[in-house]
Amino acid sequence: MRSFIKSFLHISKLPLTSNINKKNTVNMVHHEWVGAGLTSTYHDHTVKLHNQLADYAFNGRFDKALECIEEDPDLVNSWRLRGPEDTRPASGWTTLHQAALLSTSTISHIERLISLGAWRNLTTVNTNQTAYDIAKANNRSRDILDALKPHYERRVDEEIVKNLQRGLEEVINSRVKRMIEQNRFRIPTVAVLLELQGLSLWCPIPGFYGGFHIQLKEDNSIQTESSCRVAGGSGQTHVISPDGTWKITADGLY
Structure with missing residues (x-):
């Protein structure tokens, strides 16, 4: 990538x-910040990787999401890219944010994401929440909350x-x-x-x-x-x- x-x-x-x-x-x-939110900024192959990962995370398929990230660790803090015609701002939801939200994630998924470089202090764009904030609001388990505490x-x-x-x-x-x-x-x-x-x-x-x-x-x-x-x-x-x-x-x- x-x-x-x-x-x-x-x-x-x-x-x-x-x-x-x-x-x-x-x-x-x-550590590298990749902050662009548009598909037009990137090569088509990179757009496909970003949005495939976003789909896996959104749908709670964290084993598949981790496979993508392990193949290309630069994706770990990425979010869905939008087309230039889509006037909505980027959501800023990374795989870690989705894992904090969805019950299909386990503590093993979350610990693996963090070990691969997922940023616990990163907030979403649209809701201004860290992964910990999201997990707490959704009554996730104590071990998940402990793992997601900002560092x-x-x-x-x-x-x-x-x-x-x-x-x-x-x-x-x-x-x-x-x-x-x-x-x-x-x-x-x-x-x-x-x-x-x-x-x-x-x-x-x-x-x-x-x-x-x-x-x-x-x-x-x-x-x-x-x-x-x-x-x-x-x-x-x-x-x-x-x-x-x-x-x-x-x-x-x-």
Whole structure:
């Protein structure tokens, strides 16, 4: 699947920074956000994989859903893609959200999804619920609730999380707003960032020929590094403060 996304979106898998070398890359824990919601963004084969998985999950066929994800782990946090003519926003329901809802899922299904990289802190778009919220509302068993509890590599005050989210959205839109709108792209959430080992995330942007490397720093600020790999000198570094304000700290890079 990665080859289809990479060739179609014209993106690289790693931030294009001058201080990243092969040795560092090998040891880096890599998490990627794929936020586009439209079928037109992707190669036909990738669309088929996304929506086949969404069908299996929606219909409670979690053994089949896991087979799809085990064959292509990049699908684990994907959701159903919509055609350009469909004006509804993406639901944002991943396989883990469906497993939290449906009684055909078992604790083994859920634990396997999490082991494959399913994000417990990711909320749905249309209902703004984590998998834990969904499971609790549907009276799932205690072992399932325990497995789905949101996970944090670092605890950050809720108000700071809201500020950082606002600032991150402003930074990304300041560079690629047209592409965000064209692809109905969901901007990464700080809640997911807090769940990830390394507290960092790579966010490729369709049509940008690049993307944003997003990192939570020790002082709870967020640093983003972004560039378009076909435009020399396009690299920028932004720092978002815990109060949500942000500034460009480096420009004209790479």
